[in-house]
Amino acid sequence: MLKNDSLLIFASVYSDSLIEEKAIEPGKKKNKNQFFKAVMTDGVWKGEGLYDDLMNSSEVDVANGALHLKSPYIYYTRCAIVSGKRKCDLYKIRKGGSEPAAILPEPINHSKYSTTQPALGTDKNGSLILYFVSDRDGGRGRTDIWYATYDSITNSFVNPQNAGSKINTRMDEATPFFEDRTRALYFSSNGWPGMGGFDIFKNIGSDKEWGEVKNVGYPLNSPADDLYYILNSKRDGGFLTSNRDGGFSIKHPNCCDDIYEFKQKAPVSSVLEVEVQGFETMLDSLGEPLVSLYLSSADSCVRLKDNKIVKELCDVLIKEIRLTEGNKCYFNISVGSEYEIKTYQSGSLAKSLKIKVSKEEYTDTLKAIIRLQEYSKDAIMIKNIYYEYKKFELTEASKLIIDSVLLKLLRDNPHIILEISAHTDSVGSFNYNYHLSQRRARSVVDYLVSNGIDPDQLKAQGYGELKPIVHNTNLDGTDNVEGRAMNRRTEFRIIGEIKGKLKPEYSR
Structure with missing residues (x-):
């Protein structure tokens, strides 16, 4: 020693x-x-x-x-x-x-x-x-x-x-x-x-x-x-x-x-300077950002989360810093290893950035900038989520879309609460369409929960034919086939946050 x-x-x-x-x-x-x-x-x-x-x-x-x-x-x-x-x-x-x-x-x-x-x-x-x-x-x-x-x-x-x-x-x-x-x-x-x-x-x-x-x-x-x-x-x-x-x-x-x-023939470590921008207007009401440094991994790990088995990337948390003063923080990183910076703040979605210092492009200080933005509470349509005619069960193709959009969003941002909404066209009775849309929204929520998402992050809401984005009929009274297809949709929007769950926590 x-x-x-x-x-x-x-x-x-x-x-x-x-x-x-x-x-x-x-x-x-x-x-x-x-x-x-x-x-x-x-x-x-x-x-x-x-x-x-x-x-x-x-x-x-x-x-x-x-x-x-x-x-x-x-x-x-x-x-x-x-x-x-x-x-x-x-x-x-x-x-x-x-x-x-x-x-x-x-x-x-x-x-x-x-x-x-x-x-x-x-x-x-x-x-x-x-x-x-x-x-x-x-x-x-x-x-x-x-x-x-x-x-x-x-x-x-x-x-x-x-x-x-x-x-x-x-x-x-x-x-x-x-x-x-x-x-x-x-x-x-x-x-x-x-x-x-x-x-x-x-x-x-x-x-x-x-x-x-x-x-x-x-x-x-x-x-x-x-x-x-x-x-x-x-x-x-x-x-x-x-x-x-x-x-x-x-x-x-x-x-x-x-x-x-x-x-050592070459340096084995470098300093990473992370500058977080865009949170100053959110600071008074939403608190300081949390900056986390992860070692990136291409492997998958089976993790226990909320008593459910979840398969995720084996990224390793190295260190996290709360920005209590100023908008910069510093980490020591190993030359040749790939890292991911993840930044979390209430009122904003998590932002991440991949970084790496190679031996050939060595610098003693690597600078990275992450800009946070307040998230929108407007509804966002999820394209290509389909159901069989008069059915509410998700198709396999729809599950792939949910995996790539909603599942990743909720895992990266365990603090947000989403309303999952389903909509129909005007064909059929009002009550039938309402209950069908509610079942379809619920099927999305159930699928997400089965993949390890906290039920407190989700609310299923069916609107039936109440919120069309285009008319179901043309001005001359004829059927608007393309318009009805656009009205049959699934959307999500952020409706709140869960206090104390700003960032993901894993246990193996």
Whole structure:
């Protein structure tokens, strides 16, 4: 871990001679893994011995330090042989404190399984998350990455959960590192496709919400094992460990892990400046806009919404900002990833904009403008919604139109209430036409509700022949066939809002 960009804390077994495990004399203690420090002096890293007596121990192995600006503690691993098996647990010690380290309670640690390699990050709301590696039950492979959320009441991490299939495989995942600015989790795996052994991978998101896993590529990865990737505070370089060819070999060329420092050839992140225009006239009565940044995904996810299974794109919410002052906000985005900005405000429909910074077109600040407009409350006709003669059931072709127009509108804007209205021509009795139109409007509403839309967002209203848009007969009294066809229509209009439901909320 980097305590700052000039102080590197690392774990190692120190010896002034080659250690042969089988050659250790009976009754003699084996050298233990301990924390050491290296200091940057005149551009060169120089080792300065053991780091902290309170963290080190002559009885157990220690490793995997993790810290975060929001936490007063350093988290790390202690491992020992228990009943003939190596068992690891997580500990914490206060930064700069004099009290001994404390073991994390269950269920973060587990009495039967190892818990190791902690990493600290934040979720989309800025709350701390503890990532760690464990072989406990409930995982997907041999060792998985798990996470636990921070409980501010108990001042502890609680409710450990598996990070899911976008991170873990049926093999081994290890050494997580979370980069807060772009919300990227770096980790090593021998289960995702790579160059061989453990490769370093990256995924953007947090807890269980992730985008697509990406191999960070050569030269950070090699045919050997590459682990413990971390970045410095400037994000222009960092460290990793590897047993690749060219290291300090003791027994054979790939026997041992060495620490490597690297520098990024190109920037890995950029600043996104979002300017929201057009809301100033709505501000007093409707409040401040909410700007959300999503990582775009082409995959579909099955989500549970209002106790219904809904299939939607797996866009991952990265961060959201309420514009309480001014009309600009800023995000850090990862170079090469595609994002979508979504802006929500009462009195306006959600607006979105796709953005991406490629390596070839890199800029340190990308500017985007989104203009909000007050929505109209006029009725809008939905073309190509058809019914069989004297029927109210939706045709399959009509359902496709509803999916592309109404379903998307309501999912993107859960705060609006729509009146779905159906209209007939004047053929038939007034009562018959009224009831037929009511059933047709209701069939649209029922279809939307069956696809996960909140019933509170919808009102079915049949008008029969009361609201023609053209005359049903010509001036000479003859039948206006084209006019009657235009009067047989389905419309929608915004008639209100649901308080407190400005933006979509998903749960997987």
